[in-house]
Amino acid sequence: MIREFLLYGGAALLIALITGPFIIKALKRLKAGATIQEELSKEHQVKVGTPLMGGIIFVIPVTVMSLILWYKGLIDWRSVLAFLVFFLGYGFIGFMDDYLKVVKKHSDGLNIKQKLVGQCAIFLVYLLIFYGQQIDTSLAIPFTHWKLSIGYAYIPFLLLFVVGFSNAVNFTDGMDGLLSGCMIASCWSYVFISIIAGNTGLAIIAAIIIGSLLGYLRYNYHPARVFMGDTGSLALGGALTALAILTKTELLLVVVGAVYVIEMLSVVMQISYFKITKGKRIFKMAPIHHHFSLLKWEELKVVWSFWLASALFGLLGLLGYINTI
Numbered sequence: 094m095i096r097e098f099l100l101y102g103g104a105a106l107l108i109a110l111i112t113g114p115f116i117i118k119a120l121k122r123l124k125a126g127a128t129i130q131e132e133l134s135k136e137h138q139v140k141v142g143t144p145l146m147g148g149i150i151f152v153i154p155v156t157v158m159s160l161i162l163w164y165k166g167l168i169d170w171r172s173v174l175a176f177l178v179f180f181l182g183y184g185f186i187g188f189m190d191d192y193l194k195v196v197k198k199h200s201d202g203l204n205i206k207q208k209l210v211g212q213c214a215i216f217l218v219y220l221l222i223f224y225g226q227q228i229d230t231s232l233a234i235p236f237t238h239w240k241l242s243i244g245y246a247y248i249p250f251l252l253l254f255v256v257g258f259s260n261a262v263n264f265t266d267g268m269d270g271l272l273s274g275c276m277i278a279s280c281w282s283y284v285f286i287s288i289i290a291g292n293t294g295l296a297i298i299a300a301i302i303i304g305s306l307l308g309y310l311r312y313n314y315h316p317a318r319v320f321m322g323d324t325g326s327l328a329l330g331g332a333l334t335a336l337a338i339l340t341k342t343e344l345l346l347v348v349v350g351a352v353y354v355i356e357m358l359s360v361v362m363q364i365s366y367f368k369i370t371k372g373k374r375i376f377k378m379a380p381i382h383h384h385f386s387l388l389k390w391e392e393l394k395v396v397w398s399f400w401l402a403s404a405l406f407g408l409l410g411l412l413g414y415i416n417t418i
Contacts, residue, residue, distance in 0.1 A: 094293060097167065098284075101158050101297050102304035108154035109308025117312060117319050120144035123196055143317060146191045148325015150312065151305035152184050155332070158301045168294025172339055175222050176298060179335040182215035183259055184328030191322040202323075212256050215331075220248070235345045235413040254343055258350065259330030261357035264380045266326035269315035271382060271396050273306045275352050275403035276329050280306075282349045282407035283336045286414050290340050302332060315393055342414060349410030352403045356380040 121144055156177065163173040190202035203211075230247035231240040243250060266272040280299045287296035309325075312318045321329075330353075337346040347354055359381035366375050377387040385395045 094288075097293075097297055098300045101162060102300040105151075105154040105158045105301045105304035106308045108157065109150050109305045110311055112153060113150050113308065113312045113319075116150050117144055117147065120146055120319065144319045145195050145322040146188065146324045147309070147313065147319030148184065148187065148321035148323075148328055150319070151302075151309040151321075151325065152181070152328055154305040154308070155298075155301055156181065158305075159298055162294060162297055162301070167297060171222055171226075172292075172294060173298075175219055175339060176295075176332065176335045178215060178218050178222065179255070179259075179331035180328050181331075182218070183212070183331030184324055186211045186215075187263075187323030187325065187327035190327075191324050195322075209256070212259070213252065216252050216255055229341060231341075232344050233341060233417050235348055235410070236416050238417060251338065251343070255331075255334045255338075257357070258334050258337075258346060258353065259327060261350070261353040262330030262333060263323060263326040264356045264360055265353050265382070265399075266321060267380060267382055268386070268392055268396050269317040270310055270313050271399055272321065272326055272329065273310050273313055274396065274400040276333070277303050277306050277310075278400060278403040278407045279333060279349055280336075281404075282411050283333075283340070285411055286340055286342060286345075287336070289414065292340065295336060295339055299336060302329075315396070342410075345410050345414055345417075348413050349407050351406040351409075352399055356382065359384070 159168075159173055159177060162168050163170060186203070186208055190208070192202075194202040228247070230244055231242045232247075232250075233240050262272070262276075265275060280302045283299040284296050284303070287293070287299060309321070313321065333346070333350060337343050337349075342349075357380075359376060360379045362375055363379035366373060376384040378384055382395055382399060385398075386392065
């Protein structure tokens with residue numbers, strides 16, 4: 094099993110490393126440069142024009158290696174198809190959003206309604222994959238042996254879960270290497286969770302994501318040569334929620350991915366407080382990683398702190414899963 098982890102994860106790493114420079118060059122040719130919010134510090138303003146849509150660098154190896162994994166019979170077709178539907182589906186929504194914004198210069202890209210319609214369509218495809226199959230509608234309560242059966246309410250719950258968590262991951266992308274490192278830590282947890290659950294195929298997919306992101310970090314670590322954009326962040330959000338659904342750890346993901354939850358809550362709190370108080374703010378800026386940046390924390394200090402927090406939450410989530418067995 095270790096051989097498969099090293100083989101597939103290593104291959105994904107090499108593909109990302111090799112294709113990275115060519116993809117970055119192509120994005121520069123398209124003039125797919127990022128814009129930076131004026132409120133951010135001078136340290137961030139120098140990043141204006143850095144190529145966006147760099148998530149393609151890790152989307153390609155994850156897709157290719159996942160299909161090879163299925164071809165070799167190491168994972169069942171429903172699991173790999175469900176994973177790729179969320180991963181590529183959300184990645185495509187992010188790609189269209191990035192493309193409209195930076196290439197077509199079309200205002201703010203896709204509007205909220207268009208994104209939600211796309212995300213609901215992806216969820217419908219997921220349901221079709223498991224049509225006729227018995228679906229476990231229970232939710233495992235982390236750190237306990239209890240399960241909560243919610244019956245037909247499981248479907249709307251799952252839709253809200255996928256949409257909410259994918260967008261929470263999206264909010265976390267905002268500094269060089271920030272989301273990449275956090276996601277590597279989260280996926281390490283799912284390597285072990287999947288192994289314990291007896292699903293080696295999903296464990297290898299988590300290892301493939303780790304390998305791909307390590308290769309991508311070669312170009313995204315500070316100072317970044319490329320940004321993943323919504324192409325990458327939404328794809329990763331879809332991937333993480335897929336891993337949680339397929340291992341029946343939906344509620345546990347709130348622990349493993351607590352960093353993403355905190356990022357999203359900071360945005361919700363900021364907007365709500367701003368409206369209630371007619372202009373006042375809780376944080377200097379949301380998502381909360383920008384708050385620390387405006388407190389004069391160096392970017393690397395913020396990134397490393399979030400990486401550490403993500404690793405600790407991942408470990409806590411793993412312990413929580415072990416206690417549910």
